[in-house]
Amino acid sequence: MTAQIITIGDELLIGQTIDTNSAWIGAELTKTGFDVTRRISIHDLRDDIIDTLNEVSGRSDVILITGGLGPTSDDITKQTLCEFFETRFVTDYDVLEMIEGMMKRRGFPMNDNNRRQAEVPESCRVLKNATGTAPGMWFEKQGSIFISMPGVPYEMKYIMQEHVLPELNKRFSSRSIKLKNIMTYGAPEALLAELLTGFEASLPGEIKLAYLPSSGIIKLRLTAKGDKTNLPDEMLQQQVEKLYRTIPELIIAEDEENFETVIGKLLREKGLSVCTSESCTGGRIAHMLTSVPGSSAYYHGSVIAYDNKVKTSLLGVPQNVIDRYGAVSSETVALMAEGARKILQTDFSVATSGIAGPDGGTETKPVGTLWTAVSSASGTITQTYRFGTERSVNILRFSTASLHLLWKQISGL
Amino acid sequence: MTAQIITIGDELLIGQTIDTNSAWIGAELTKTGFDVTRRISIHDLRDDIIDTLNEVSGRSDVILITGGLGPTSDDITKQTLCEFFETRFVTDYDVLEMIEGMMKRRGFPMNDNNRRQAEVPESCRVLKNATGTAPGMWFEKQGSIFISMPGVPYEMKYIMQEHVLPELNKRFSSRSIKLKNIMTYGAPEALLAELLTGFEASLPGEIKLAYLPSSGIIKLRLTAKGDKTNLPDEMLQQQVEKLYRTIPELIIAEDEENFETVIGKLLREKGLSVCTSESCTGGRIAHMLTSVPGSSAYYHGSVIAYDNKVKTSLLGVPQNVIDRYGAVSSETVALMAEGARKILQTDFSVATSGIAGPDGGTETKPVGTLWTAVSSASGTITQTYRFGTERSVNILRFSTASLHLLWKQISGL
Numbered sequence: 001m002t003a004q005i006i007t008i009g010d011e012l013l014i015g016q017t018i019d020t021n022s023a024w025i026g027a028e029l030t031k032t033g034f035d036v037t038r039r040i041s042i043h044d045l046r047d048d049i050i051d052t053l054n055e056v057s058g059r060s061d062v063i064l065i066t067g068g069l070g071p072t073s074d075d076i077t078k079q080t081l082c083e084f085f086e087t088r089f090v091t092d093y094d095v096l097e098m099i100e101g102m103m104k105r106r107g108f109p110m111n112d113n114n115r116r117q118a119e120v121p122e123s124c125r126v127l128k129n130a131t132g133t134a135p136g137m138w139f140e141k142q143g144s145i146f147i148s149m150p151g152v153p154y155e156m157k158y159i160m161q162e163h164v165l166p167e168l169n170k171r172f173s174s175r176s177i178k179l180k181n182i183m184t185y186g187a188p189e190a191l192l193a194e195l196l197t198g199f200e201a202s203l204p205g206e207i208k209l210a211y212l213p214s215s216g217i218i219k220l221r222l223t224a225k226g227d228k229t230n231l232p233d234e235m236l237q238q239q240v241e242k243l244y245r246t247i248p249e250l251i252i253a254e255d256e257e258n259f260e261t262v263i264g265k266l267l268r269e270k271g272l273s274v275c276t277s278e279s280c281t282g283g284r285i286a287h288m289l290t291s292v293p294g295s296s297a298y299y300h301g302s303v304i305a306y307d308n309k310v311k312t313s314l315l316g317v318p319q320n321v322i323d324r325y326g327a328v329s330s331e332t333v334a335l336m337a338e339g340a341r342k343i344l345q346t347d348f349s350v351a352t353s354g355i356a357g358p359d360g361g362t363e364t365k366p367v368g369t370l371w372t373a374v375s376s377a378s379g380t381i382t383q384t385y386r387f388g389t390e391r392s393v394n395i396l397r398f399s400t401a402s403l404h405l406l407w408k409q410i411s412g413l
Numbered sequence: 414m415t416a417q418i419i420t421i422g423d424e425l426l427i428g429q430t431i432d433t434n435s436a437w438i439g440a441e442l443t444k445t446g447f448d449v450t451r452r453i454s455i456h457d458l459r460d461d462i463i464d465t466l467n468e469v470s471g472r473s474d475v476i477l478i479t480g481g482l483g484p485t486s487d488d489i490t491k492q493t494l495c496e497f498f499e500t501r502f503v504t505d506y507d508v509l510e511m512i513e514g515m516m517k518r519r520g521f522p523m524n525d526n527n528r529r530q531a532e533v534p535e536s537c538r539v540l541k542n543a544t545g546t547a548p549g550m551w552f553e554k555q556g557s558i559f560i561s562m563p564g565v566p567y568e569m570k571y572i573m574q575e576h577v578l579p580e581l582n583k584r585f586s587s588r589s590i591k592l593k594n595i596m597t598y599g600a601p602e603a604l605l606a607e608l609l610t611g612f613e614a615s616l617p618g619e620i621k622l623a624y625l626p627s628s629g630i631i632k633l634r635l636t637a638k639g640d641k642t643n644l645p646d647e648m649l650q651q652q653v654e655k656l657y658r659t660i661p662e663l664i665i666a667e668d669e670e671n672f673e674t675v676i677g678k679l680l681r682e683k684g685l686s687v688c689t690s691e692s693c694t695g696g697r698i699a700h701m702l703t704s705v706p707g708s709s710a711y712y713h714g715s716v717i718a719y720d721n722k723v724k725t726s727l728l729g730v731p732q733n734v735i736d737r738y739g740a741v742s743s744e745t746v747a748l749m750a751e752g753a754r755k756i757l758q759t760d761f762s763v764a765t766s767g768i769a770g771p772d773g774g775t776e777t778k779p780v781g782t783l784w785t786a787v788s789s790a791s792g793t794i795t796q797t798y799r800f801g802t803e804r805s806v807n808i809l810r811f812s813t814a815s816l817h818l819l820w821k822q823i824s825g826l
Contacts, residue, residue, distance in 0.1 A: 011625045013449040014592075015440030016632065018433050022454070027428030036426040037461070041435070041452040044623075048450070071603040072624045073613060113603040131801070133603065152626065154803050179427075190484040190526040190546065200486060210457075211485045212424045213565070219429065276696075276717075282703025283689075283696035286717050290695025293771050293804055301723040304689075304699050304715035306708075310757060314716075314727070344723060358706050388544070390567050391706055 001172055002060045003034040006052055008067035008077050009151055012041040021066045021156055028160060032168055033177050034062065044068050049080045058142040062168065067151035069134040071113035078121070078137075081148055085139050087123035092135070095126060099133045124148075127163040131155045136163065145171075178232040180240055181212075182220040183257070184250040185404050189213050192250070196220075199239075199246050207235060215393070216400045217258065252407065259403035260288040266410050267298035272347040274406070276302040277315055277340035279327065280354035280370065284399045300344045305336065315339030328353045328365050330373075330382040337375035349375045350406045356394040368394055372402040374409045381409070414585055415473045416447040419465055421480035421490050422564055425454040434479045434569055441573060445581055446590050447475065457481050462493045471555040475581065480564035482547040484526035491534070491550075494561055498552050500536035505548070508539060512546045537561075540576040544568045549576065558584075591645040593653055595633040596670070597663040598817050602626050605663070609633075612659050619643065620652060628806070629813045630671065665820065672816035673701040673708075679823050680711040685760040687819070689715040690728055690753035692740065693767035693783065697812045713757045718749065728752030741766045741778050743786075743795040750788035762788045763819045769807040781807055785815040787822045794822070 005025050011017040022039045029036050037060065042048040044067075056063050068077030082089060096118035103110045117133045120126050127136030132150055136159040139146040147164055149156045184192065189211055193200075200209055206226055212219040222239055226232035244251060253262045267274060276285045286302040289295055305311040308327050312319050316339040317332055325331040333353045341349035354370035361367035368387040373380055383405055387397045418438050424430040435452045442449050450473065455461040457480075469476050481490030495502060509531035516523045530546045533539050540549030545563055549572040552559040560577055562569045597605065602624055606613075613622055619639055625632040635652055639645035657664060666675045680687060689698045699715040702708055718724040721740050725732050729752040730745055738744040746766045754762030767783035774780035781800040786793055796818055800810045 010623050011634075012436070013439050013452060014443040014634075015436040015438070015449075016594075016625055016634065017627065018431060018436045019452075020431050023425070023428040023431045025428065026426050030427040036428075037456065039426060039432075039452075039454040043450065070624065070626075072606040074621075074623045108601060108604055111603060111607045113606050117603075154801065154806050157803075181429075188521060190524060190530075191521055193485040193526050194524045208487075210423050210487045211483065212429050213483075214430065221424075221427075221429065278696075278699075282708070282712075283691075283699025283715060283717070284703075286696025287700045287808075290697075290717075290719065291805065291808070295695070296719055296773075299695075300720040301727075302696060302715070302717035302719075303727075304696070304703075304717065306703065306715075307713040307757075310714040314714075314756060343727060344720075360709075388567065390570075392704065393567055395700075395704070 001034050003029050003036050003062040003064065004056050004060045005036060005039045006056070006063060006065045007039070007041045007151070008044060008049060008065065009041070010043050010074070012067070013043060021151065021153055024153070024157065025064050025066070025160065028165060029062075029064070030177075030179070032165060033172065034168075044074050044076055046076060046080050046083075049077065050084055053084050053146070057144055060144060061172070062145045062147070064164075065146065065148045066156050069148065069150045071117055071133065077148060081124075081137065081139065081146075082121040085121060085123050085141060087121045089119040090122045092118050092120045092126050095120065095128070095135050098128065098130070102133060127159050129155055129159055130162075131158040138163075178224045178226070178236055180222045180224075180236045181255050182222070182240065182243055183252045183254070183262070184218050184220060184247065185216060185252050185400075186250050187218070187247075189218060192218055192247070195247055199242060203239065204235060206230065206232070207239060215396045216404075217252075258288070259400060259407055260292050263289070263403060263407050263410060264292040264295055264298065266407070270410070272410065273298045273300055274348040274350065275300045275340050275344035275346040277336045277349065277351040278302060278304050279306060279311070279336070279352055280356045281352045281395055281399050281402070282306060284395050285350065285352065285402060288399060288403070300346050303340050303343070311336060314343070316342075326365070328355060328369060328371055330371055330384070333371040333373040334375070334380045334382050337373035337380055341375045347376060348406060348410060350402050351375070352398055352402050354394075354398055356398065357389055357391045370398045370401060372398070372405055374405050376409060381405070414447050416442050416449050416475040416477065417469050417473045418449060418452040419469070419476060419478045420452070420454045420564070421457060421462060421478065422454070423456050423487070425480070426456055434564065434566055437566070437570065438477050438479070438573065441578060442475075442477075443590075443592070445578060446585065447581075457487055457489055459489060459493050459496075462490065463497055466497050466559070470557055473557060474585070475558045475560070477577075478559065478561040479569050482561065482563045484530055484546065490561060491532075494537075494550065494552065494559075495534040498534060498536050498554060500534045502532040503535045505531050505533045505539050508533065508541070508548050511541065511543070515546060540572050542568055542572055543575075544571045551576075591637050591639070591649055593635045593637075593649045594668050595635070595653065595656055596665045596667070596675070597631045597633060597660065598629060598665050598813075599663050600631070600660075602631060605631055605660070608660055612655060616652065617648060619645070620648060628809045629817075630665075671701070672813060672820055673705050676702070676816060676820050676823060677705040677708055677711065679820070683823070685823065686711045686713055687761040687763065688713045688753050688757035688759040690749045690762065690764040691715060691717050692719060692724070692749070692765055693769045694765045694808055694812045694815070695719060697808050698763065698765065698815060701812060701816070713759050716753050716756070724749060727756070729755075739778070741768060741782060741784055743784055743797070746784040746786040747788070747793045747795050750786040750793055754788045760789060761819060761823060763815050764788070765811055765815050767807075767811055769811065770802055770804045783811045783814060785811070785818055787818050789822060794818070
């Protein structure tokens with residue numbers, strides 16, 4: 001059970017668009033039991049599309065294709081598929097009706113570009129798209145299934161969830177593959193690998209371990225391939241327990257992607273609330289926490305004090321503290337956390353002050369310096385970190401480090 | 414002058430990591446005049462790596478490879494390259510010294526995994542990495558240059574900027590390709606394409622037009638290929654002027670990616686300041702604005718009023734306004750913008766209140782409803798929008814729509 005993903009679009013090759021579709025499709029297919037062997041991105045060029053289709057045809061069970069189905073003239077996927085599968089265009093009146101309804105609701109006039117989107121290759125099965133004007137298409141040839149979908153992420157996701165995944169689940173009696181992700185924080189990759197040398201060496205052959213570092217968090221992924229005599233779930237569970245014995249202080253959670261979801265669950269369970277006051281992270285922590293659906297149950301809000309005046313006027317940090325210790329200091333960040341907790345009326349509060357760069361660094365406080373504080377009824381603790389020189393990386397690593405400190409306090413470690 | 418990009422790592426295929434490296438490398442190579450013809454992602458498997466290297470070898474001038482150079486056992490790119498180029502490992506003592514220094518500064522002990530990172534294939538040129546423990550490698554074979562770099566984005570970027578791009582610029586007398594990006598907002602793709610039918614039909618053969626939609630913003634990319642008799646710069650300039658005559662009200666900026674950079678430039682030029690007060694966008698707008706280096710010059714801060722109590726206590730929205738009109742209303746969002754502008758002392762203020770989903774929608778205010786307001790000395794204006802049902806998409810589209818309103822007010826349209 002193998003799959004390949006082809007994403008079509010000049011914008012992917014010249015780097016104007018990051019290919020998030022491939023990642024999402026890869027994750028969904030993996031869950032369904034497929035081994036995604038390859039992802040390919042190519043230009044909106046007939047020859048490149050035909051060459052690639054010929055290359056993958058018959059070599060994988062399923063080929064998922066996104067992109068190039070828009071209404072504009074640079075979108076040529078549909079006619080190229082029509083050519084590849086040696087068929088012709090017909091109008092799908094159900095699709096036409098859907099597009100007409102959609103344009104009406106949005107208050108835009110129907111034009112020829114829209115009408116052309118209801119033309120589909122005769123030999124395909126049309127996969128209706130309730131979220132946009134380009135339908136998906138399902139073809140079969142030489143033992144491979146080819147599925148073409150729009151490149152707009154939420155349209156692709158709709159078609160995958162509504163049509164493709166249910167059908168693939170039915171058609172392929174899934175092989176027994178199970179994954180377990182263990183989220184760790186606090187040790188760099190080489191050190192973590194050293195700590196896990198013995199663990200790795202003693203892994204059974206059916207289980208593979210991978211390290212996935214991402215802005216400070218390293219996820220350990222265990223993949224087990226088993227059958228009815230050797231259930232992958234059981235094998236995995238044994239190894240997870242062994243991991244907990246090997247690196248107890250580094251494991252944050254299982255099957256979680258990030259601190260914001262872990263913290264969200266903890267706060268819900270304990271019926272507690274949190275607020276933020278951010279300087280250098282400029283709203284990033286707030287954005288991470290509120291990305292979680294239902295976060296309004298425990299997240300009250302934030303004061304983003306980018307300007308020092310806001311630290312004094314809203315958060316009540318005395319000007320003489322800032323003058324004496326600096327805005328980037330243990331003293332200031334502690335008072336920010338306490339001030340925010342008071343005015344936003346929460347159980348916990350996390351604050352940041354640091355130098356994200358590229359400018360603003362000094363000899364003693366270079367770019368990459370962070371002070372973070374967590375305040376609660378049991379007191380306020382602060383911590384400092386030194387990261388690198390790249391602004392966007394720093395903003396993310398500052399946020400992750402602060403959420404780690406918050407998580408430790410909430411979970412009472 | 415063609416290039417291909419190969420990214421190696423199971424995490425890319427199972428979708429745990431989004432391949433941002435390919436996008437960045439693609440953009441840099443395009444600027445240098447290369448046509449990036451293909452991007453391929455494959456597993457950390459010897460056979461897949463060898464097959465792919467054989468496939469691309471001799472078919473492109475340059476092949477850029479990232480990933481699989483880490484210190485852990487699932488990283489096998491280096492030994493596979495050693496095998497492919499029929500060479501052997503030698504220790505690079507300069508690299509060893511760098512790694513020792515780096516581990517010392519970070520306060521972690523040096524271990525065998527770190528030492529192995531100083532072993533390099535004998536036939537390659539080593540590209541030093543000051544940002545991490547894995548060096549880059551430069552090989553040549555059958556007329557193609559192969560460059561292998563770590564998958565950690567800032568390490569890859571360091572090696573590209575320090576070694577690869579300067580060397581490629583020297584080696585290849587770049588063909589004359591110029592790009593121009595025009596950022597538009599306000600018309601969906603099919604309508605935009607209709608408005609530009611005549612423009613597209615009259616484009617000279619050397620110029621190509623592409624549409625790049627991304628959460629409400631559609632970038633128009635014009636690509637010109639010219640030579641000394643027909644300078645691409647001049648050709649482009651003519652077409653850009655024509656675009657301004659065709660869709661004047663939809664063009665936001667040239668060669669800009671997003672509203673936050675456009676707004677940042679405007680505020681700097683005019684010496685004005687801005688603040689935000691966010692409910693449904695939960696800090697996303699603040700994060701976008703503060704992603705821009707130097708944004709502290711014009712961005713004062715934000716009150717994120719996720720909880721309605723914060724709207725009354727900090728922003729001064731009277732409880733009876735919220736009771737009468739609801740938190741998601743023109744009245745509330747206007748008072749939020751005015752309140753924030755007062756306490757954060759700025760020239761402009763932008764506020765949001767809406768329903769991002771998945772829950773919280775009602776018959777009259779379904780999920781996807783946004784109210785946004787911009788306040789300044791000349792008054793407060795509000796606007797409402799209705800987007801879709803997906804939380805993360807809504808948060809982004811709400812933010813973009815609000816920044817559009819802010820941009821219109823600042824630029825005085």
